[in-house]
Amino acid sequence: MTVRRQPNPNSESVDNYLKAILALGGPEENRVASNALAQRLGVAPASVTNMLQKLAAGLPPLVEYERHRGVLLSDAGKRRALEVVRHHRLIETFLYEVLNYPIEEVHEEAERLEHFISERFEERIEAKLGYPKMDPHGHCIPAMDGRMPKENSVPLTHVVRKATVVVDSISDRDAAIVKLLRTTGIVPGAQLRVRGRHADGGHDVSIGSSVKVYHLSPEAADAVKIHPPP
Amino acid sequence: MTVRRQPNPNSESVDNYLKAILALGGPEENRVASNALAQRLGVAPASVTNMLQKLAAGLPPLVEYERHRGVLLSDAGKRRALEVVRHHRLIETFLYEVLNYPIEEVHEEAERLEHFISERFEERIEAKLGYPKMDPHGHCIPAMDGRMPKENSVPLTHVVRKATVVVDSISDRDAAIVKLLRTTGIVPGAQLRVRGRHADGGHDVSIGSSVKVYHLSPEAADAVKIHPPP
DNA sequence: CATCGATCTTAGGCGTACCTAATACTTAGG
DNA sequence: CCTAAGTATTAGGTACGCCTAAGATCGATG
DSSP: OOOOOOOOOOSHHHHHHHHHHHHHHTTTTOOBOHHHHHHHHTSOHHHHHHHHHHHHHSSSOSEEEOTTSOEEEOHHHHHHHHHHHHHHHHHHHHHHHTSOOOGGGHHHHHHHHTTTOOHHHHHHHHHHTTSOSBOTTSOBOOOTTSOOOOOOOEEGGGOOSSEEEEEEEEOOSOHHHHHHHHHHTOOTTOEEEEEEEOTTSOEEEEETTOOOOEEEOHHHHHHEEEOOOO | OOOOOOOOTTSHHHHHHHHHHHHHHTTTTOOBOHHHHHHHHTSOHHHHHHHHHHHHHSSSOSEEEOTTSOEEEOHHHHHHHHHHHHHHHHHHHHHHHTSOOOGGGHHHHHHHHTTTOOHHHHHHHHHHTTSOSBOTTSOBOOOTTSOOOOOOOEEGGGOOSSEEEEEEEEOOSOHHHHHHHHHHTOOTTOEEEEEEEOTTSOEEEEETTOOOOEEEOHHHHHHEEEOOOO
């Protein structure tokens, strides 16, 4: 007698697919293309198709998937994705605040641990931290029920003329950039004067009232998210 | 062109096999039988044979394995096993001391997380805890280089006549027993008077100078490790 | 010292998550 | 509106860690 199993919805891989779909879909929750997922996850496009079919066939389905038209998170998928994001951001905050990690190291550790902590761990570090609303990069931490203020920040690369803006958050995916920005003083809440823009997409900026001008590479500028200009 | 890979020595499974061999081999580092491993790990004996062959074939080999004669840890295997035990015990201590986990819940969480924490995490929680020598169950925490005082405690079940003994440590593998013992006051360092022994292997004991007598099931008595009698 | 029962190993399979190569679909340009 | 380029899917294969069933080995006992 063979027991037929549902595709296991509790794996690290599944978590990562769901998180990537959430991130790439953006606040508008657009359909996400297989290729974009493949690139973000560092796997072959064929692997993505394969996984999406499994996720769509699960009980409950975690995504809505139509061949050639990209993928959307289902309610269950979104719930799980936000749960993982919540884990990630609570862990980052915990590593930074309680264990005194350097800011540029929190992401990698959180990326590993987010899949394995229990509800109890989640609850206990949240309490220890005093129920924080933000992680150290300036990202909102989803509530236990998955609710989270809508994100409306834009990358600094979208600022095309001289302007004064306020840093909302920093993308944590590249440790070297996180470290550079931290050292430069470009942190959530900082005021930034955009002095000019290079052909390559880089920016010249000053911080606060300082006259010193820093040049940011296109990648660094893209990692800086600012409050939307009026 | 096919790239031939070494068996991956970094997996959760491998960790668990090495830990089990370390535990079952005891302080004398006896050869461990496949069946014993299978039972402890909850897998089929065939799976054990399979894994042992891979572990022995790795570079470096993690075990010394001869068909039908059981298995021993190699130096590299012992190093890794002690590293995982160190992780486990540091995490347990951390959960108990810093996150105020109930004692009976630390084991399960540590069992999951021990495979995924980085060197940095290990180092930081150790520092936060003030370089503890013991976990909350009374087990020694191996040093970073793998050194650890030799264990010489014996289970309470080995005490066959009336005697007064001191609790060394508590096995953490069964949460219900851990909770029971904690509630009863049977904790590392406690003095125990063994009043009598039942045919089934259970014990009647009193704690400290109290006259109250508790009956311990064979399983509970086996989970209590005491300092060796003189 | 032969045999039986326990223990261990081999053989053959499965599910997951990945891969490459070949094929199919979509869509933008001519 | 048709086709080429780009994107996506199918087909077939791998490594890992597990399984069951069948066969080999060991060792205690008659």
